Amino acid sequence: xxxxxxxxxxxxxxxxxxxxxxxxxxxxxxxxxxxxxxxxxxxxxxxxxxxxxxxxxxxxxxxxxxxxxxxxxxxxxxxxxxxxxxxxxxxxxxxxxxxxxxxxxxxxxxxxxxxxxxxxxxxxxxxxxxxxxxxxxxxxxxxxxxxxxxxxxxxxxxxxxxxxxxxxxxxxxxxxxxxxxxxxxxxxxxxxxxxxxxxxxxxxxxxxxxxxxxxxxxxxxxxxxxxxxxxxxxxxxxxxxxxxxxxxxxxxxxxxxxxxxxxxxxxxxxxxxx
Amino acid sequence: xxxxxxxxxxxxxxxxxxxxxxxxxxxxxxxxxxxxxxxxxxxxxxxxxxxxxxxxxxxxxxxxxxxxxxxxxxxxxxxxxxxxxxxxxxxxxxxxxxxxxxxxxxxxxxxxxxxxxxxxxxxxxxxxxxxxxxxxxxxxxxxxxxxxxxxxxxxxxxxxxxxxxxxxxxxxxxxxxxxxxxxxxxxxxxxxxxxxxxxxxxxxxxxxxxxxxxxxxxxxxxxxxxxxxxxxxxxxxxxxxxxxxxxxxxxxxxxxxxxxxxxxxxxxxxxxxx
Amino acid sequence: xxxxxxxxxxxxxxxxxxxxxxxxxxxxxxxxxxxxxxxxxxxxxxxxxxxxxxxxxxxxxxxxxxxxxxxxxxxxxxxxxxxxxxxxxxxxxxxxxxxxxxxxxxxxxxxxxxxxxxxxxxxxxxxxxxxxxxxxxxxxxxxxxxxxxxxxxxxxxxxxxxxxxxxxxxxxxxxxxxxxxxxxxxxxxxxxxxxxxxxxxxxxxxxxxxxxxxxxxxxxxxxxxxxxxxxxxxxxxxxxxxxxxxxxxxxxxxxxxxxxxxxxxxxxxxxxxx
Numbered sequence: 001x002x003x004x005x006x007x008x009x010x011x012x013x014x015x016x017x018x019x020x021x022x023x024x025x026x027x028x029x030x031x032x033x034x035x036x037x038x039x040x041x042x043x044x045x046x047x048x049x050x051x052x053x054x055x056x057x058x059x060x061x062x063x064x065x066x067x068x069x070x071x072x073x074x075x076x077x078x079x080x081x082x083x084x085x086x087x088x089x090x091x092x093x094x095x096x097x098x099x100x101x102x103x104x105x106x107x108x109x110x111x112x113x114x115x116x117x118x119x120x121x122x123x124x125x126x127x128x129x130x131x132x133x134x135x136x137x138x139x140x141x142x143x144x145x146x147x148x149x150x151x152x153x154x155x156x157x158x159x160x161x162x163x164x165x166x167x168x169x170x171x172x173x174x175x176x177x178x179x180x181x182x183x184x185x186x187x188x189x190x191x192x193x194x195x196x197x198x199x200x201x202x203x204x205x206x207x208x209x210x211x212x213x214x215x216x217x218x219x220x221x222x223x224x225x226x227x228x229x230x231x232x233x234x235x236x237x238x239x240x241x242x243x244x245x246x247x248x249x250x251x252x253x254x255x256x257x258x259x260x261x262x263x264x265x266x267x268x269x270x271x272x273x274x
Numbered sequence: 275x276x277x278x279x280x281x282x283x284x285x286x287x288x289x290x291x292x293x294x295x296x297x298x299x300x301x302x303x304x305x306x307x308x309x310x311x312x313x314x315x316x317x318x319x320x321x322x323x324x325x326x327x328x329x330x331x332x333x334x335x336x337x338x339x340x341x342x343x344x345x346x347x348x349x350x351x352x353x354x355x356x357x358x359x360x361x362x363x364x365x366x367x368x369x370x371x372x373x374x375x376x377x378x379x380x381x382x383x384x385x386x387x388x389x390x391x392x393x394x395x396x397x398x399x400x401x402x403x404x405x406x407x408x409x410x411x412x413x414x415x416x417x418x419x420x421x422x423x424x425x426x427x428x429x430x431x432x433x434x435x436x437x438x439x440x441x442x443x444x445x446x447x448x449x450x451x452x453x454x455x456x457x458x459x460x461x462x463x464x465x466x467x468x469x470x471x472x473x474x475x476x477x478x479x480x481x482x483x484x485x486x487x488x489x490x491x492x493x494x495x496x497x498x499x500x501x502x503x504x505x506x507x508x509x510x511x512x513x514x515x516x517x518x519x520x521x522x523x524x525x526x527x528x529x530x531x532x533x534x535x536x537x538x539x540x541x542x543x544x545x546x547x548x
Numbered sequence: 549x550x551x552x553x554x555x556x557x558x559x560x561x562x563x564x565x566x567x568x569x570x571x572x573x574x575x576x577x578x579x580x581x582x583x584x585x586x587x588x589x590x591x592x593x594x595x596x597x598x599x600x601x602x603x604x605x606x607x608x609x610x611x612x613x614x615x616x617x618x619x620x621x622x623x624x625x626x627x628x629x630x631x632x633x634x635x636x637x638x639x640x641x642x643x644x645x646x647x648x649x650x651x652x653x654x655x656x657x658x659x660x661x662x663x664x665x666x667x668x669x670x671x672x673x674x675x676x677x678x679x680x681x682x683x684x685x686x687x688x689x690x691x692x693x694x695x696x697x698x699x700x701x702x703x704x705x706x707x708x709x710x711x712x713x714x715x716x717x718x719x720x721x722x723x724x725x726x727x728x729x730x731x732x733x734x735x736x737x738x739x740x741x742x743x744x745x746x747x748x749x750x751x752x753x754x755x756x757x758x759x760x761x762x763x764x765x766x767x768x769x770x771x772x773x774x775x776x777x778x779x780x781x782x783x784x785x786x787x788x789x790x791x792x793x794x795x796x797x798x799x800x801x802x803x804x805x806x807x808x809x810x811x812x813x814x815x816x817x818x819x820x821x822x
């Protein structure tokens with residue numbers, strides 16, 4: 001028996017309204033076999049970087065064929081495009097504002113400039129990636145709301161793809177999309193300039209510094225503090241420790257505390273390696 | 275292959291306890307094929323109006339045959355009835371306190387009076403709606419808790435209906451139930467008197483003013499401010515804007531801000547159209 | 549048709565990151581038929597007692613064969629063991645720190661001492677319980693993170709068991725594990741000494757005093773107040789009331805209020821019966 005198709009959801013809709021529930025109703029109506037998995041709905045409202053980062057940390061754990069919907073969309077109802085992207089055997093659905101960056105390889109996304117905090121740019125797609133602009137109104141809900149395309153455009157598109165529909169039916173192929181630079185710290189004359197991508201529930205500061213890019217015996221500078229070397233577990237740290245987190249990025253963590261509070265740092269702030 | 279039966283849950287139980295999990299365990303035990311979808315569990319404790327409103331905004335997106343459970347129940351364990359309602363091809367299960375109002379047509383629920391903020395009343399049911407009082411203890415969990423009928427009464431009733439059980443087996447038919455008035459602003463000599471039904475995660479103020487009831491070139495008065503006309507997207511607004519939201523109700527919204535904070539308004543407060 | 553296998557999740561990972569989503573991706577990849585039910589992810593970070601208590605209140609409502617994963621794990625990445633336990637027809641997976649105490653019978657867990665607030669101890673397992681130390685790296689994710697064993701060790705083990713795998717393949721049998729004492733107040737010369745196990749969303753103080761252990765006409769002392777007798781519903785109370793909650797424990801509750809705030813009490817605080 002073939003496995004049921006999977007759809008993941010990443011939004012800033014929260015769980016205190018019924019917005020997510022309505023999306024799931026649309027999916028259940030259009031593709032009853034689909035199983036829906038919430039990645040998170042607690043992205044800070046309109047924080048595209050957080051949405052893109054969280055999707056990047058999770059999507060590869062799902063089987064090929066999964067449809068990943070990400071809706072963090074300050075421009076809902078405006079002229080920005082709606083995208084469906086097929087890449088690496090997975091499908092991605094959401095607004096064309098960078099929130100689907102995780103669908104694209106680092107080389108496609110390019111690198112950020114020193115001093116830059118992840119601003120989106122237009123990137124050309126390689127041949128291995130297919131992207132379309134979701135324009136086919138036949139595959140949307142009949143009465144479109146200008147303010148809830150998650151329910152009326154993106155959920156139907158995801159259900160269509162999960163049910164085995166061809167991506168080309170959703171709309172015309174596009175050859176360039178909006179994307180955030182690859183999540184990767186940049187080398188400067190003064191050492192590696194990292195940025196905090198995300199503060200997690202435990203107050204851990206997840207940077208864009210990759211373990212693979214670290215020198216031997218790295219020394220970190222953040223929030224006026226110096227942290228020497230890499231620790232191997234959260235428990236091993238006294239005070240602030242640098243740890244290679246579960247997605248391969250360096251995290252600053254405080255055992256049984258919140259590094260974000262101790263250091264007074266948050267998303268976008270700088271962490272250096274010297 | 276027939277689709278798996280669907281059950282939606284709307285409660286004020288929150289997600290930090292295991293109450294919802296226990297309900298899902300009861301459902302999985304009694305009806306293993308049922309798929310459960312959370313609408314929300316973050317209804318403000320005992321706020322029946324919020325529960326009824328959120329259910330109304332979501333249930334129609336689910337396929338016919340879905341069972342919608344709503345438990346916001348200040349009177350748990352007291353003599354108030356437990357209802358199962360069959361209406362419009364869907365089933366509804368919950369306490370008889372108005373939280374299931376969405377199951378009923380506007381004409382059945384009637385209109386609120388000017389000045390009134392959604393107080394429940396007893397309404398007679400039309401022939402098209404079947405409602406029963408859940409009294410059959412054979413279809414409840416064997417050892418009933420007085421404080422958790424969600425787990426011991428409503429989850430079993432929902433599982434029973436999802437599994438194809440006949441509503442009439444749950445208990446005797448009733449011909450009147452408690453309901454909130456239809457969510458619809460009222461006409462007064464001074465114009466339309468609307469009320470705020472819900473403040474959503476984005477701070478949008480969702481009123482009971484329906485787009486279909488608006489005059490040409492409406493002017494809104496709320497919190498001492500005047501808002502002219504209807505905007506078409508959240509982004510188009512400078513300051514507070516009136517928008518037709520995703521459920522057809524007028525919302526007051528602040529682009530990249532919280533209208534609820536800017537205006538100092540919340541559930542039940544008045545919004546006028548002049 | 550056999551029912552789909554069930555896996556429940558209880559963690560302190562929260563819902564604002566994608567940690568839980570990644571675990572579900574691993575499960576969906578390894579055991580596509582498994583249905584995952586969240587008990588809660590809002591356990592206070594690293595609060596093992598809360599995790600153990602919430603699992604205890606919910607797991608028996610699931611059908612036999614369910615796999616219950618609980619990850620509240622201050623020692624992640626350290627030398628503490630990872631357990632899979634088979635007991636009472638259910639399976640339990642998590643760190644060996646007491647969070648899986650609910651798998652064990654009261655007699656196995658023993659009683660707490662007067663004055664003690666649920667400190668873990670090593671207990672010997674009876675013949676009816678099988679426990680193994682999850683050591684078999686073939687059944688883990690290929691590249692292990694030191695900080696996210698939920699994704700890399702526990703989710704794979706749960707998926708393996710849900711798919712019908714033999715517990716003995718996960719690692720060697722162990723004959724003793726860490727456990728919290730049975731959740732049961734202790735008798736003292738001055739009466740029953742209870743402790744607050746959990747404060748729920750409604751501010752109800754759930755104690756370890758069992759209804760079955762109460763004398764006739766009990767009088768409770770908590771936070772400087774005296775509460776006489778047992779009430780039967782939340783609504784019946786004026787001021788603070790003692791109620792037998794949905795898991796058989798005495799709760800202190802305030803009708804339409806938060807008993808935790810009124811009494812100024814929280815987890816671990818004392819409640820006496822005299």
